[in-house]
Amino acid sequence: TTLLLPSSLARMAGSENGSNSARSKADCANCKANHYGVASNMPPSVPIRRVDLIDIESLGSGPTAFCRCYKSKTFPLCDGAHNAHNAETGDNAGPVVIKPMPDADVNREFLSETTQEEKLRLPPGSKRANNYGVVSTMPPDAPSRRVDMIDSALAVSRADAEGELRLCRCYKSAIFPLCDGSHQVHNRDTGDNTGPIVLKRGVGVDVANITKAANEPTPRSTPKSTSRSTPRSTLKPTSEPKKPAVLRTISMAEVATHNTPTDLWTVIHGKVYDLSDFVQSHPGGAAVLRMYAGKVADEGFDGVHTEEVIMQNLPAEKLVGLISAGEMQSGTAAAVTAPDIDLCLNLYDFEAVAKRVMKDSSFAYYATGATDEFTKQGNQAIFRRIKLVPTVMVDVSNVSLETTMLGARMSFPVYISGAAKGGLAHADGEVALARAAHTAGVVQMAPHMATRPLREIAAVRTIAQTQFLQLYVEKDRAATARTVREAEELGFKALFITVDSAGIGKRETDLRLTPGGSAPRSVASKRRWADDLSWADLPWLRSLTNLKLVLKGVQSGADAVRAYRAGVDGIVVSNHGGRNLDTARPALEALVEVMDALKREGYVPSQPDGTPGSARATSGTSNRLGCLRKCLGRPVGRASFEVFVDGGVYRGSDVYKALALGARAVGVGRAVLWGLAGYGQQGAERVLEMLYNELHTTMMFMGKRSLAEVDETSLSGVRDAMLANAWSATRENLTSISSSEQPDTHR
The missing domain is CATH 3.10.120.10 (Cytochrome b5-like heme/steroid binding domain)
Structure with missing residues (x-):
């Protein structure tokens, strides 16, 4: 027996693509949500799920509780039915409540009713929520149920920033109580039909009309108890391909x-x-x-x-x-245990732990460089060739590392660079890195080739947090346009367009351990990524979005000047971590040339607090570049242009040297992945904390009280380092045909 909603209620919740059509009774004969009898409101052409679209403007000034037990007579609002449901089934469901919380900590967007002390009093083996494993937030002396409280102002702000706010009702989301799309996998696995509550401004149903609609006469029948062992064929719509009633067990x-x-x-x-x-x-x-x-x-x-x-x-x-x-x-192998995190004293230690705990091929994917790995080695070695010149007898009792990056405030000038496949290090991948970036007060550049979907990465972003997206342009420019639109809708603030990857470097360590290499050279892959990206594409990219555009992978002064004249918002001096073209110059060496060329062009960087520098207009620009500037709508002589660098950073003193040579901020990719591999989010946070502390100490010893005081006069041997060999002349620590071990950590 199926519990059917009144037609007015069935219409109130639009689909995720904006449709408000509901299934007919015939279509819904076997379409039940969360196994509790609420019919799907999705049209037959989309995957079966229950989605309720609510106008967030209608929430009002009081609390609004949304049902997650699927038993409420005012569904999707809560009427307290979860109490009887929990008593009857041993479940632990409860509502998600949106209400004004003026005293809420703005750094925590989603708060439970209980304190941490109360949570610790929960007895071992306490009842689960909705039978899906989410523990109760109620203390032992209160009715056992899961309740999540969300500040209404923060909910509205989040919905405005990202276009919508999705609340999970399948209890499977990794970012619960927010939705990360897990209901799709859950529905497929169980034959369930659940979906999120979607809050949007000016779209959907007014909550004031829900109770009125629920009081209309409606045919209701008591749903039969549906266990999770019910044959899947009885839970699927007749319009979908028929499947066996029960999947068979295979050896x-x-x-x-x-x-x-x-x-x-x-x-x-x-x-x-x-x-x-x-x-x-x-x-x-x-x-x-x-x-x-x-x-x-x-x-x-x-x-x-x-x-x-x-x-x-x-x-x-x-x-x-x-x-x-x-x-x-x-068949499950025993996991390798990482040592206590407090034993890791530097980033080299985190790399050693990552090598120990990661699968060989996964570590190789992160660690490998192109061919002989000279450029990868040189990225790190060049920092050791440049010397520091301290200034003494300076009051450094109050040192500030604060800065901005494309207008986003940061606690110190390091950002998480866009490194692909974070899931090789940890199941939470880029989601954990997003949380670590928030803890450290820095920007995360999410990678285009992330393991976790972009919406999951964006969903954990706090109100005060900024995320950028690293973007590979595809041969199918329409696909790139879709990614750009998604980035805008999800609230990313800038696009870092990778320009140094017309192909894929020959990464031999990776190739020895993974057939074809982890960065595959398949026909399908070659069809996807653009090897025809050119300067002529910049006006088109600008036409797609109002997001800031940064070119990632610039390695010469000439290209830096061309980017500056073309009107983009910045560049990243980078050689892709030495993973593409071996014997390309180390990134820090290229940075020196880039800054010299830009200064000749009249570029003066803005101050760390975002205060513009002064810059003169540049004459003699070619007609072609003038056309680009006009199309892009960006003037020449801009102080808003920013220069970043990545590659080879292992110490806070490395960050200092990059800043002294003109970089606005420094990207770290591999380093946070090493921390993530060994210790999850905590490891990534500790890596960033180490860099902060080491940079702070360096600033004190150098006699610098703020980043505005850091310049090249505090360095020695810069020009000599540019002329010296950037790497040793021999292949060091590389795998050979007789060895499948990973390269040892360089120290």
Whole structure:
């Protein structure tokens, strides 16, 4: 028996693409949400789920409680039905409440009713919420339920900044109580039909009308109790492909027999997939899939994808069965334990821990450079060739490291650079890095090739936090335009366009451990990324967005001047961490040339607090560049142009030297990934904390009270370092055909 909503209520919740159409009773005969009987309101052409679109302007000044037990007679509002539901089922559900919380800590957007002390009093094995594992936030002497409190002002601000605020009702979200899209995987796995509450301004239903609609006469019937073992076919709409009532259990021995390119099965998270028809079209290349033919692919999959990618690319019938829990457990290797984090005294220690705990091929993907790795080695070595010249007898009792980056305030001039595949280090990947950036008070540049979806990375951003997006331009320019629109909608503030990757470097350590390399050279991949990106694309990129544009990968003074004249908002002096073109100059050496060229052009950087410098207009610009400036709407002689650098930074003194040579801020990519690999979010936070403390100490010893006082006069040997060999003349610590070990940590 299906519980059907009144037509007025069924219409009130639009789909995620803006549709307000509801399924007919016939369509909804077997479409139940959260196994509790609330019908789907999605049209037949979209995945089955229940989504409620609410006008956030209608919330009013009092509290608004939204139901998450799916039993309320005023659904999607809460009427207290969770109390009876919990008593009957042993569940632990409760509402999400949006109300004014003027005394709320603005650094915490989503607050529970309980204090940390009360949470600690929860007895071991306390009841779960909604039977999906989210623990109660109520103290033991209160009714057991999960309640989440959200300050209404913060909710409105978040919805305005990102276009909408999504609240999870499947209890599976990694960013609960916010939605991260986990309901799609949950629905597929269980036959469920849940979806989020979506709060938007000026769109959706006025909450004042919900109770009125709920009081209209309506045919209601008591839903039968639906256990999670109910055959999936009874929970799916008749319009979808029919599937077996229960997925059969398959042995690993049977999976192992399907191990050829034309008959290829693999196991991901205990689920058996038939990938035979997908091998040649896999964007990562056929070699990667063949590597896991007839085997468990969790190690290769988790660092690069979430399960959502399976839903997007594979028909449902390609899920052919399940591996028994016992067999999966017996094949699980024991995890390598990281030492106590307090034993890590520097970034080299974090790298050593990462090498110890990571899968060899995953570590190689992060650590490898192109061919002989001279440029990767040189990025780090050049910092050691430049010497510091301290100033003594200066009052440094109050040293400030604060600065701005494209207008975003930062606690110190280091940002998390966009390094791909954060999931190879930790399951939370870029989401954990976003949280670490907030803790450290710095900007996160999210990578285009992130493991976690961009919406998840954006969802954990706090009100005061700023995120940028690193962007690869695709041959399909329409695909790039879609990514840019998504970045705008999700609240990213700038695009860092990678311009040094017309191809992929030959990374031999990576190639030895991963067939085809972790940065694949598959036909599908070559079709995707643009090798035809040129200066002529800049007006088109500017036409797509009002976000700030920064070119990442500039390595010469001439290109820096061209970017400056073209009207972009900044550049990153970078050689892609030495991963593309070996024997290219170290980034710090290129920075010296870049700043010299820009100064000749009349460029004067703004102050660390954002106060503009002075700059003269430049004459003699070519007609072509003049056209670019006109198209981009940016004048020449701008002090708003900013220069950043990344590559080889392991010490706070390295950051100081880069700033003294003209960089506005310094990007770190590998370093935070080492911390993430060993200790998750805490490790990334500790890496940033170390850099902050080391830079602060360097500033004190150098006699500098603020970043405005840091310049090249406090360095010695800069020009000599530019002329010296940037690297040793021999190949050091590289793998060979006789060795599959990783390169040792350079110290």
